[in-house]
Amino acid sequence: MGRLVIVSNRVAVPKRGEPAAAGGLAVALKDAFSSRGGLWFGWSGTASPEPADMVRHARRAGVDYAVIDLSQAAYEGFYAGYANSALWPMFHFRLGLLSYDRDQAGCYRQVNQRYAEKLMPLLRPDDTIWVHDYQMIPLGAQLRAMGAKQRIGYFHHIPFPPWAVFAAMPGAEDLIRDLLSYDVVGVQTNRDLTGLIDCMAQGTGMKVRPGPEVRLRGRRVQLRAFPISIATEEFSDLAARSVNSADAKRLEASLAGRAMVIGAERLDYTKGLPERFRAFAALLEHFPEHRGQVTYLQVAARSREDVESYKDLKREIETLTGQINGDWSDADWTPVRYVGRAVPRDTLAGYYRMAKVGLVTPLRDGMNLVAKEYVAAQDPENPGVLVLSKFAGAAEGLPEALLVNPIDAVGMAETMHAALTMGLDERRERHGAMLRRLQEHDVGAWAKGFLDVLEGREPANSAPERA
Numbered sequence: 001m002g003r004l005v006i007v008s009n010r011v012a013v014p015k016r017g018e019p020a021a022a023g024g025l026a027v028a029l030k031d032a033f034s035s036r037g038g039l040w041f042g043w044s045g046t047a048s049p050e051p052a053d054m055v056r057h058a059r060r061a062g063v064d065y066a067v068i069d070l071s072q073a074a075y076e077g078f079y080a081g082y083a084n085s086a087l088w089p090m091f092h093f094r095l096g097l098l099s100y101d102r103d104q105a106g107c108y109r110q111v112n113q114r115y116a117e118k119l120m121p122l123l124r125p126d127d128t129i130w131v132h133d134y135q136m137i138p139l140g141a142q143l144r145a146m147g148a149k150q151r152i153g154y155f156h157h158i159p160f161p162p163w164a165v166f167a168a169m170p171g172a173e174d175l176i177r178d179l180l181s182y183d184v185v186g187v188q189t190n191r192d193l194t195g196l197i198d199c200m201a202q203g204t205g206m207k208v209r210p211g212p213e214v215r216l217r218g219r220r221v222q223l224r225a226f227p228i229s230i231a232t233e234e235f236s237d238l239a240a241r242s243v244n245s246a247d248a249k250r251l252e253a254s255l256a257g258r259a260m261v262i263g264a265e266r267l268d269y270t271k272g273l274p275e276r277f278r279a280f281a282a283l284l285e286h287f288p289e290h291r292g293q294v295t296y297l298q299v300a301a302r303s304r305e306d307v308e309s310y311k312d313l314k315r316e317i318e319t320l321t322g323q324i325n326g327d328w329s330d331a332d333w334t335p336v337r338y339v340g341r342a343v344p345r346d347t348l349a350g351y352y353r354m355a356k357v358g359l360v361t362p363l364r365d366g367m368n369l370v371a372k373e374y375v376a377a378q379d380p381e382n383p384g385v386l387v388l389s390k391f392a393g394a395a396e397g398l399p400e401a402l403l404v405n406p407i408d409a410v411g412m413a414e415t416m417h418a419a420l421t422m423g424l425d426e427r428r429e430r431h432g433a434m435l436r437r438l439q440e441h442d443v444g445a446w447a448k449g450f451l452d453v454l455e456g457r458e459p460a461n462s463a464p465e466r467a
């Protein structure tokens with residue numbers, strides 16, 4: 001078997017002597033990398049006015065890393081610009097926030113072309129190439145144009161809307177046609193698969209055959225849903241340990257016996273934060289028994305601060321925190337605790353385990369790993385309750401969560417109340433079903449599922465994955 005070559009926009013090369021990052025793709029691909037070796041290629045995360053035009057190599061724990069730098073102009077046009085100000089809102093159904101600039105769209109293709117040119121000489125004929133996410137859509141077609149014959153797969157981590165939404169993007173047909181260069185196009189959920197099929201059919205005029213797949217020039221492009229997951233066992237162990245840490249004990253003491261509900265995400269307008277804050281205010285208004293009894297901890301990691309809509313969101317959340325606390329606080333109780341930064345992974349795992357309710361209420365989300373982490377972190381004997389937006393991809397595989405529409409503040413308040421007052425038997429039953437599914441379908445199973453299809457090892461008539 002040849003090497004596995006991963007291409008992702010951003011590559012975090014672990015420091016020498018340190019393990020790979022605890023989350024994300026590094027964990028997902030650990031098994032695949034350790035059995036066959038691999039190369040991870042992408043942007044170093046460094047942007048400067050005059051970047052060195054070279055590929056930097058590093059080898060850590062059996063994995064070769066190859067990274068390139070971007071110029072400041074390329075970073076602004078490609079990343080902050082087209083990827084995060086045009087593609088991101090469009091894929092999350094937010095056409096009102098789509099800001100399109102033709103030069104930035106050109107920059108996106110140029111940066112992808114540079115990735116392709118730098119990657120091409122590093123490839124071997126028997127490599128399998130797995131490209132990740134919306135920053136890299138044209139890469140497969142650009143590699144093919146340079147003669148790449150390898151199997152190339154693409155996984156889309158964020159939602160895939162139907163053509164009625166997608167077509168609003170100038171150049172929409174080109175983006176969809178780019179996907180035809182891959183052997184497999186993977187999305188998170190069946191809902192996304194429906195969107196992808198619709199875009200393939202309407203954006204290219206080609207027939208999508210049962211499979212589903214598209215055939216062109218003797219090649220097959222398979223379209224499939226592969227719901228991403230987490231390293232479930234590891235995360236459960238981490239949470240069970242972290243709940244006894246000094247950090248967690250300090251938090252527990254500060255709650256003085258009150259119930260805690262938790263939210264954790266990047267500060268992003270897709271995550272439904274203002275809506276959730278208003279729903280929490282509605283809980284205090286409509287269910288007076290929770291006044292003075294419940295504390296909402298929101299941990300929001302800063303994100304994309306150079307994009308205007310993210311600055312607006314930050315101000316809005318700060319205002320809402322002040323308003324709710326001004327309206328409802330007592331001298332010895334603050335209803336909303338807002339931590340505006342990332343916290344270490346183990347600390348967060350301990351917080352999840354202490355929280356009676358996990359609030360995961362995005363307006364749209366490809367999957368949402370926080371929902372899965374919250375479930376994995378619970379004490380199975382006395383688990384908390386997951387309140388989950390039906391617009392998160394995670395909802396498709398976690399129907400035992402309490403599903404909500406994040407737009408409906410009072411409806412969410414009612415569901416939060418139901419979660420806070422749910423009896424132990426029902427909590428155990430719902431949690432047990434979700435945890436079992438996450439144990440069976442962890443992130444390793446996700447990566448294997450994708451690679452099995454990409455490399456043609458898929459068992460005939462295999463059942464679609466869930467979770």
Ligand code: ADQ
Nearest residue numbers: 157264265266299300301341342343365366367368369370
């Ligand atoms: P994200 O939009 O970043 O990912 P998510 O899937 O929730 O969203 O992953 C976030 C990760 O960051 C989680 O592991 C979480 O624990 C961590 N995190 C969140 N807030 C944090 C904080 N304040 N401090 C520290 N860590 C924090 C994109 C898509 C998702 C999709 C993933 C994976 O938008 O829909 O699930 O990719 O495909």
